[in-house]
Structures are given as C-alpha cells and as structure tokens.
Amino acid sequence: MNPANYLILAALLFTIGTAGVLVRRNAIVVFMSIELMLNASNLTLVTFSRLHGTLDGQVMAFFVMVVAAAEVVIGLAIILSIFRTRRSASVDDVNLLKY
Amino acid sequence: MSTVLSAAGELTSTSTGEAVTFWILAPVAVLAALGMILVRSAVHSALLLVANLFCVAVFYLLQQAPFLGFVQIIVYAGAIMVLFLFVLMLVGVDSSDSLVETIRGQRLGAVIFGLGFAGLLVFPIGSAIDGVHGNGLATANTGGNVQAIGRLLFSQYVFVFEAVSALLVVAAIGTMVLGHRERDAGGPVGQREWMRRRFTEGRQVTPLPGPGVFARHDSADTLGLLPGGGHASGIGGIEGSDDGPALAGAGKGDEQ
Known part of the structure; x- marks a missing residue:
C-alpha cells in the first residue's frame, strides 16, 4: 500500500466534516463536524511527518489537539449560555441580529 | 514494521x-x-x-x-x-x-458541494502521490517517540508551547466566566420576613386553601376553594372583592 493513501482518507474525512457543518442545524453536531475536520487535518500532519521523516508534523498535530480542546470548551460554554437564554440549541434560532 | x-x-x-x-x-x-x-x-x-x-x-x-x-x-x-x-x-x-429546510435547496447544494470538494481534493492528491516514497520515522524515533517529541517541544517549539499553555489558561477562565450564573443574593427567607412581605405587598395574608377541597369553610383564615380554581375572599360571601384595604389583597385570589 502506498503510505500516502492516508492523505486521501484525510481528505474524505475533511469533506464529510464540511458537509456536516453545512447541513446540520444542531449547534452541537456542527461542533462535532468541526472536530472531524480538525482530526482529518491532524491525520494529514502525521502522514506528512512520516513521509518527511521528521517529527515536526507530530508536534504540530499535538498543538492542533490543544487548540481543539480549548475551542471545544469555549464553544460548548457559548452554546450552553445561548441555550439558557433562548431555550434552543439550533443554529436557526440564534437570529437576534437578523432584524 | x-x-x-x-x-x-x-x-x-x-x-x-x-x-x-x-x-x-x-x-x-x-x-x-x-x-x-x-x-x-x-x-x-x-x-x-x-x-x-x-x-x-x-x-x-x-x-x-x-x-x-x-x-x-x-x-x-x-x-x-x-x-x-x-x-x-x-x-x-x-x-x-x-x-425543515430554512434555506431552500440547502441539502442538495451541500451534497453537490461536498462531492465537488471531495473530487477537488482526492483526485489531485491521488495523482500527486503516485509513486511517492517517504523517509519513515525510524531514525527520528530512535530513543523513543515520546522522548523525541518532548525534545522538540522543549527546545525548538518552546515558545509555541508556552503560548499554547497560556491559551489553555485563558480558555479555562473564559469557560468559567461564560458558565457562571449570578444566583439570587441572600439566604433563605424566614417566617417573619414572609409575613412582613405579605402585609406590605398586599398579598394573601392567610394560607391558601389546600387542593381538592371545595368551599366547606369560608373564613378569613380558612379560605374556600372555588370550582373555577380560585379561592373565596374569606369574608362570608363567596364573591365579594369590594372589601376594606386590609382584605383587598385577599380578593385577588379570585382571578387566579
């Protein structure tokens, strides 16, 4: 097997994550799709690290993981505080700025 | 391997x-x-x-x-x-x-976009990786993967490492700020305070009638429960909300 096949798999996962962000209305599932995209990019970084024979890609993937954790924590707190005021976790109901 | x-x-x-x-x-x-x-x-x-x-x-x-x-x-x-x-x-x-689709044709559009995006990503990568050969991590991982990553983290990437740790602290504090809810100040309210509030705010002074008991009694201290869900005023008449100022609050229960 070509070791670069992981790149194609990562591209597919990233595409599925993008489609999930576009299609889903539940804010939490949108967040999960973003996690999927971050994971796909991490898989790409790890694969390139292996192909290049250096560990810099793995270190970058590590940083991406830390940023993803911080982002999830803040994002879920925002979703919760919106849910407290609007009683809904749907992205369609957050439309106060629309009018 | x-x-x-x-x-x-x-x-x-x-x-x-x-x-x-x-x-x-x-x-x-x-x-x-x-x-x-x-x-x-x-x-x-x-x-x-x-x-x-x-x-x-x-x-x-x-x-x-x-x-x-x-x-x-x-x-x-x-x-x-x-x-x-x-x-x-x-x-x-x-x-x-x-x-319910709030934007018409959004799902179909997302599917078409997804397929196009996948094709755009996969086919160029597929042709580019044909016959590619990598180096493998055998030399980089000598002495252990964790040790090698730690050496990189604390030498070449130490500034990024510190920045990321600051980011984590900021995220934790931000979450606490976002998730914090201001509770009602003051402890539990005592009987004395309740009675004072009932009189000063003109609310019902005596206890409300218990559920399920219709007007067997109707006095100032034992109100009668009316069939409609409200309670009687407690001064003899079942109706009667045109009372003195002290009992004006008692009549309010009728509209409940």
Whole structure:
C-alpha cells in the first residue's frame, strides 16, 4: 500500500466534516463536524511527518489537539449560555441580529 | 514494521499488516463519519464520532506516532467526547434536528458541494502521490517517540508551547466566566420576613386553601376553594372583592 493513501482518507474525512457543518442545524453536531475536520487535518500532519521523516508534523498535530480542546470548551460554554437564554440549541434560532 | 521501513532507509510501501489494517479501518472511519452527519439523534452522532476518533487513533499508531495515538484516545475519545455528551444531556437529548429546510435547496447544494470538494481534493492528491516514497520515522524515533517529541517541544517549539499553555489558561477562565450564573443574593427567607412581605405587598395574608377541597369553610383564615380554581375572599360571601384595604389583597385570589 502506498503510505500516502492516508492523505486521501484525510481528505474524505475533511469533506464529510464540511458537509456536516453545512447541513446540520444542531449547534452541537456542527461542533462535532468541526472536530472531524480538525482530526482529518491532524491525520494529514502525521502522514506528512512520516513521509518527511521528521517529527515536526507530530508536534504540530499535538498543538492542533490543544487548540481543539480549548475551542471545544469555549464553544460548548457559548452554546450552553445561548441555550439558557433562548431555550434552543439550533443554529436557526440564534437570529437576534437578523432584524 | 519499523524493521521493514528502516531496511532501505526509504519508505515506498507499507507492510502487509499495516495495509490490511488500513483497508479494514478506513471504510469504518468514513462510514462512521458519514453516519455522524446523517443520523438524526445527536447522541448517536456523538457515539459515531467516538468510533471515528478511535479509527484515527489506530492510524496514528500505525504511522509510528504512538504518543499522538494515545493522546487522541485519552483527550479526544475520553475528555472531549464526555464534555460533548455532558452538554448534550444538559441541553436535552430530545432536541433532535428539525428536518425543515430554512434555506431552500440547502441539502442538495451541500451534497453537490461536498462531492465537488471531495473530487477537488482526492483526485489531485491521488495523482500527486503516485509513486511517492517517504523517509519513515525510524531514525527520528530512535530513543523513543515520546522522548523525541518532548525534545522538540522543549527546545525548538518552546515558545509555541508556552503560548499554547497560556491559551489553555485563558480558555479555562473564559469557560468559567461564560458558565457562571449570578444566583439570587441572600439566604433563605424566614417566617417573619414572609409575613412582613405579605402585609406590605398586599398579598394573601392567610394560607391558601389546600387542593381538592371545595368551599366547606369560608373564613378569613380558612379560605374556600372555588370550582373555577380560585379561592373565596374569606369574608362570608363567596364573591365579594369590594372589601376594606386590609382584605383587598385577599380578593385577588379570585382571578387566579
């Protein structure tokens, strides 16, 4: 097997994550799709690290993981505080700025 | 595996075991991801995402990144998914997606966009990786993957490491600020305070009638429950809300 096949798999996962962000209305599932995209990019970084024979890609993937954790924590707190005021976790109901 | 890779110093093809694992787990990962965006229940989405994360963790392990593989399992599949499920339970499990399209043709557009994006990504990569050969991590990982990553983290990337730790602290504090709710100040209210409030605010002074007992009594201290759900004024007449100022509040119960 070509070791670069992981790149194609990562591209597919990233595409599925993008489609999930576009299609889903539940804010939490949108967040999960973003996690999927971050994971796909991490898989790409790890694969390139292996192909290049250096560990810099793995270190970058590590940083991406830390940023993803911080982002999830803040994002879920925002979703919760919106849910407290609007009683809904749907992205369609957050439309106060629309009018 | 590493012996195969380091044999020639160059990596043109993976071992058979890795290929078999890849061809088994790659469809599982893609199907789990597809299921995640297709199922209606958010909890099922979370569980399918866990399956996908485990598959990606195995891919890390296959690619000589044991540290990242285990961090993936511990941080992602452990901590982050537990956080997701906590918030799901707080928000309400039954808050499934509505199937109403707010933008007409959005789903079809998303499918077309997804297919186009996938083609745009996969075909150029597929042609570019034809006959590619990598170096493998056998030399970089000598002395252990964790030790090598730690050496990089604390020498070349130490500034980024510090910045990221500051980011984590800021995120933790921000979450506390966002999640904090101001509670009602003051402790529990005593009987004395309740009585003072009842008189000064002109509310019902005596206790309200118990449920299910119609007007067997009707006095100032034992109000009668009316069939309509309200209670009598407590001064003889069932009606009668045109009372003195002291009992004006008692009549208010009739409108309840």
